[in-house]
Every structure is written in C-alpha cells, then in structure tokens.
Amino acid sequence: TQLLEQSPQFLSIQEGENLTVYCNSSSVFSSLQWYRQEPGEGPVLLVTVVTGGEVKKLKRLTFQFGDARKDSSLHITAAQPGDTGLYLCAGPPMTTDSWGKLQFGAGTQVVVTP
C-alpha cells in the first residue's frame, strides 16, 4: 500500500497549458519534497515544503503543503516541453521510528507537447 498517493498517474498537455499534480496521504508528514526524474536519470529535488499551509514558487512552478500536512500539490503555469518528466512526491512520515524512511509516491508522468 502506497503511503503517498499521487494523481493523476499520467498527464499529457499542450505547451502553454496549466497543470496540477496532487499528492495525498492519510498520514501526517513533517515535510514533503517534490522531485523530477527524467529518463535514464535519478530523481532531482525541486523543492521541500515544511510548514502546513506553506506555498513556494519556483519560476512557473507553485508548490503547496496542506494545512494538516497530509497533502501537497504542484501547479505548473504555461507548461513547456522542458517540463516533461516524472514528478514524485516524497517525505518522512511523522512517527518515531520513521525518521530514516523516506516514502515516495508512485509518480505522475507529465508530457508536454509543442
């Protein structure tokens, strides 16, 4: 059972459109991270959100951490082909024995066509 559920699993859009990827859990997380992975490569960190309700912006990418620290979203404005990749959310669950366990969602494959 996946602790972090991502939706949708796959997203195909045209260049210039907006998109939102969701990451949900029934568990509380001390923080959540978003990574992007390209074919043949390991994931690369985009952002870490730490405070409930926090919003972080990275150029055209906006990340939000839910007030209850159980969910997060990634919104991309005016998507470009370079945004194509597998987007993964991850985080350490807030239990005493889980500090070392970084849980990942299954990922959302985003394809942006010109």
Added chain:
Amino acid sequence: EAQVTQNPRYLITVTGKKLTVTCSQNMNHEYMSWYRQDPGLGLRQIYYSMNVEVTDKGDVPEGYKVSRKEKRNFPLILESPSPNQTSLYFCASSFRGGNTEAFFGQGTRLTVV
C-alpha cells in the same frame, strides 16, 4: 563534482548468482539508502543507513543485504537473486536523512533471468 556513483549501470545475471551493486558518495553525507523503482509502484526503500555501521530495513528488504563499513560506500548485495528482483535500483545520499535533500545515483538496471 558532488555526486553519487553506482556501478554497474546495467547488469544481466542468472537466478541464484550472488551479485553486488556498489554505491559511493563524495559529499561526506551521513545518510545513504537504496531504492528499487518498478512501473506503477514508484520508488520503494530497501535499506537505509543513518551512519557508519548503522543500517535499518526499509519497506522491501527481503532478499537484500547491505553494509556500511565506510561513510562513503553503501553496497547492495543480492545473495541469491530471483527474477522478481528484476528492477531499476537507485542509491541515494543526504546530509542526515529526513527532509534534507537526497542526491541520487544514475541507477542500475538489473535483469535476473
């Protein structure tokens, strides 16, 4: 250049033949971990290590062994590989685990026939 290096990148082996995938980091990170990535399942943690000589099981440790004798190295050992261990494996390191940034290697694609 700060990096996590895995070897080999590709490996095809037969059932039951012991193998080791090496992982080395040059960032003096305390925390290292191994993941496997399978379609539709995302990254699942196999083992992690908070420091030298300290290792612990992740979510899918069965069939794998690890050791952390030096800070920079964290090899993954498959004593008797089986076809269900065919997967893409990633090693990662971070300063201290938790919510610190994880740096990943380029992956090892393992096929067990």
